[in-house]
Amino acid sequence: MKLSKLLFNSLKESPKEAKIISHQLMLRSSMIRQHTSGIYTWLPLGFKVLKNIENIIRQNQDEIGCNEMLMSTIQSSELWKKSGRYTDYGKEMLRIIDRHENELLYGPTNEEVITDLFSDYVNSYKALPKYLYHIQWKFRDEIRPRFGVMRGREFLMKDAYSFDLTEEGAYETYKIFFRSYLKTFLDLGLQPIPVKAATGAIGGDLSHEFQILASTGESELTYDPKLVDSNLFEKSYEEITLMYSASDEMIDKSKSDVIVGRGIEVGHIFNFGTKYTKPLECYVLNKDGKRITPHMGSYGIGVSRLTAAIIEAFHDEKGIKWPINIAPFKINIISQSNSELNEEIENIYNTLTSKYNNISLDDRDLSIGRKIKDSELIGIPWTLIIGNNYKEKGQIEVIRRSDGDKVFLSKQEIENFEFEQYTP
RNA sequence: CGGGGAGUAGCUCAGUCUGGUAGAGUGUCUGCUUUGGGAGCAGAAAGUCGCAGGUUCGAAUCCUGUCUCCCCGACCA
Structure with missing residues (x-):
């Protein structure tokens, strides 16, 4: 799903009625x-x-x-x-x-x-x-x-x-x-x-x-x-x-x-x-x-x-950390807006969607930092960043939400990567 | 149900004591500049101050009533 279509509005501050972390995060992540x-x-x-x-x-x-x-x-x-x-x-x-x-x-x-x-x-x-x-x-x-x-x-x-x-x-x-x-x-x-x-x-x-x-x-x-x-x-x-x-x-x-x-x-x-x-x-x-x-x-x-x-x-100071079989989306693809890479990104999104059927693409017109923050807050298990590294070296940054570990993969490698092998 | 607290902009809150007709941050919208960790500048929209009544020339502010929400305790997936 493209996030521009999602009814979603993340909150930086949590509403005051929420006292426990799960309630706060559920409100903050819409x-x-x-x-x-x-x-x-x-x-x-x-x-x-x-x-x-x-x-x-x-x-x-x-x-x-x-x-x-x-x-x-x-x-x-x-x-x-x-x-x-x-x-x-x-x-x-x-x-x-x-x-x-x-x-x-x-x-x-x-x-x-x-x-x-x-x-x-x-x-x-x-x-x-x-x-x-x-x-x-x-x-x-x-x-x-x-x-x-x-x-x-x-x-x-x-x-x-x-x-x-x-x-x-x-x-x-x-x-x-x-x-x-x-x-x-x-x-x-x-x-x-x-x-x-x-x-x-x-x-x-x-x-x-x-x-x-x-x-x-x-x-x-x-x-x-x-x-x-x-x-x-x-x-x-x-x-x-x-x-x-x-x-x-x-x-x-x-x-x-x-x-x-x-x-x-x-x-x-x-x-x-x-x-x-x-x-x-x-x-x-x-x-x-x-x-x-x-x-x-x-x-x-x-x-x-x-x-x-x-x-x-499953949470940390940044937000929720969903187990992969419960997460609202398994993988979230983040890109810069106004990028010349739109067609490439669309391709990767379609390929992964056909394999996992539950992928989001953050196509909103926001800064990349904001998109990363939202991805962490919502707790999507994998975040893919297609930005400067891709433009310059053909590398997609893959971040695992559970521990923040990162790997850099090519477009080819992404298609064969085992995203399902995931425990928070 | 007992005890405590709170209702002011989507969200967080100031203003209430001491009455003079509504504020900030953040978010939203527009434009430009930006784009790797909640960007910058400029501009804009947005609140019958929970509701009803009263006092007053005048009420977010004082008085009375009422509704709602939250927190602590006794019940439950």
Whole structure:
């Protein structure tokens, strides 16, 4: 994409409401704009990042046989009255009355809707287990929204729901999701710490949060340092859960040899048995024709929060440093304006675009210094400068955002350069 | 919800104490000069001073009410 076409306006100073680095950088780089407290418009750059994260999550869900679907944002209150949560959920729930005086709500989560749907569509034990998910906007009327999209009221969440015939089956499913979550966060370039967690309003007896370590994180956690391991996925569920970790309300004060830190909760998984299937009268028939109440679990990932969490993990004083598979653009080509090289540059841009399909060309009429600053702020993994060095020596300067390393390559070499081999 | 703070130009802020009719930096626009690290010069546009009411000859400034936003704490992906 040519940056002259992009709705984008970098800010030198950060708006005063932004207190944490990810919020500041998201505002300065035109990723988001606040609409009202805890509610944001995703501008083109932020939206690209959001979609990239979403796709990595989607691939991982699909890998474990999860069905993607899309449930509505607005729900009827009826099912919530059946499950008992219409009163339990309290003021966090945004309630809406339609013109016929019907009570509706903006969904904060989807256990009721999915259980009702499953109950209608699945009648036989042969269909189990089934995993369903969607990626949809949620609304929770937080007491105090803060830190930009880190704690918004409206947020994008991937929520999956599993249905198993037995408690044992549900436990096996829980382990599958547990491991899939580790892989998802590692794919996103993050180091997840799974911690035993309280189950809160969702209910149930088994639950893990997935935390990303960050000093600005909202939750306190303690963990065995061995959990910080980029090969964590190689270990089994049992091996991992033997290592100690706990979120604040579960902390065992007598423990030693553990690290106390702060984290950003980016995922949460629950195993809650028949908590919803029972009140909503969801059942399937077993081979004896007897009614069996399925065991459920639910599995959330905060997609919009992850954009902020990733920035918290990858930034420096100059701006964001996106991992290459999340970056809004992989490569940004910078040139001088009014250059005689325009045709050459256009060629290089087209060649790289056909290879990587996600390249930007900064064709704005600005000084080269300004373009470099913007490229750093936005956090594009590779910046190519086609300027004096190219004119004089045929060299393109290639700068890697992660560490600032530079190499000078010819036009020929650029076409064969392995840009994908990149970790921040 | 309790405690604290703030609303003045797109952004950062001064002006409010002591009332006299709107300022700076940055960004934006135009022209010229520039072009390797947020360039220089000249010119321009841009704000019903959050909103409503009151006091006053006169209100960004004083008074009353109200709305919004932010920060600290208790809940959550």
